[in-house]
Amino acid sequence: MKAPQWVAILCAFHIASLALGQAEVRATVMLDRTQAGALTGRYYVKVTLENCPTARMCTFRLNLPTAYAFNNAAASANTWIVDMRAGADVETIQAGSPPTAAPVLFAEAATGTNVKGVQVVALLKAEAKNSKHVCDIVFTSRGRATLAPITFEAGSVSVKDQALNPITAPARVVRANAHFGDLNWDGGIGLNDFDAWVTAWKQGTDLPFADIAPVVSGSASQPATALSSQTPSGIGLDDFDAWVTAWKSSQ
Numbered sequence: 001m002k003a004p005q006w007v008a009i010l011c012a013f014h015i016a017s018l019a020l021g022q023a024e025v026r027a028t029v030m031l032d033r034t035q036a037g038a039l040t041g042r043y044y045v046k047v048t049l050e051n052c053p054t055a056r057m058c059t060f061r062l063n064l065p066t067a068y069a070f071n072n073a074a075a076s077a078n079t080w081i082v083d084m085r086a087g088a089d090v091e092t093i094q095a096g097s098p099p100t101a102a103p104v105l106f107a108e109a110a111t112g113t114n115v116k117g118v119q120v121v122a123l124l125k126a127e128a129k130n131s132k133h134v135c136d137i138v139f140t141s142r143g144r145a146t147l148a149p150i151t152f153e154a155g156s157v158s159v160k161d162q163a164l165n166p167i168t169a170p171a172r173v174v175r176a177n178a179h180f181g182d183l184n185w186d187g188g189i190g191l192n193d194f195d196a197w198v199t200a201w202k203q204g205t206d207l208p209f210a211d212i213a214p215v216v217s218g219s220a221s222q223p224a225t226a227l228s229s230q231t232p233s234g235i236g237l238d239d240f241d242a243w244v245t246a247w248k249s250s251q
């Protein structure tokens with residue numbers, strides 16, 4: 001084989017390696033929105049399998065710190081999970097003709113020391129996609145997200161192919177929190193955050209992303225690490241003052 005052919009083969013292999021990328025179970029923390037783009041006041045964790053095209057089964061436990069102060073005061077302990085949305089790449093039961101629309105995804109709430117968790121088992125479609133959407137775990141919170149990390153329970157993550165051979169895929173939480181004052185989580189502090197705050201304030205309900213005032217006045221020097229006031233009555237001027245402070249410090 002001539003040298004240019006070797007070079008071409010090596011280049012193709014290199015490009016293929018780059019395209020395949022690093023396998024991982026990825027959890028991305030996001031603000032929940034309506035289809036029209038309006039913030040609902042909820043949060044969710046989007047779980048995907050990246051670069052595991054042969055994956056057919058995925059199990060894990062995801063832990064969320066109680067620092068989020070889940071909005072469960074008036075209901076049972078597990079209502080902080082308000083929805084489990086199956087991802088588009090979860091298998092459906094082939095029991096009839098046509099198949100049922102029910103995806104094969106099992107989820108159960110769990111508790112631990114300073115955390116609340118959800119345990120998930122998902123069967124995935126036989127499709128060679130580089131990114132497979134497993135599920136969205138939608139949860140409520142009193143107050144904005146804190147810097148306390150969302151994590152996978154150690155040893156709980158398992159990814160397997162159709163023959164039940166394990167696939168090595170480390171678990172990673174991509175984004176656990178936004179910057180203090182960045183209400184819409186777009187990476188900056190600006191007028192759109194002011195609009196989001198006004199919208200939440202007008203709505204009159206306690207939308208947690210706008211309830212940002214630190215709970216302890218002495219912690220105001222580092223508000224990003226403090227819990228928000230989580231005022232049950234809603235959003236008030238203390239939250240607006242906290243946002244203005246964050247906006248000024250970002251200028």
Ligand SMILES: [Ca+2]
Nearest residue numbers: 182186188193
């Ligand atoms: Ca923003």
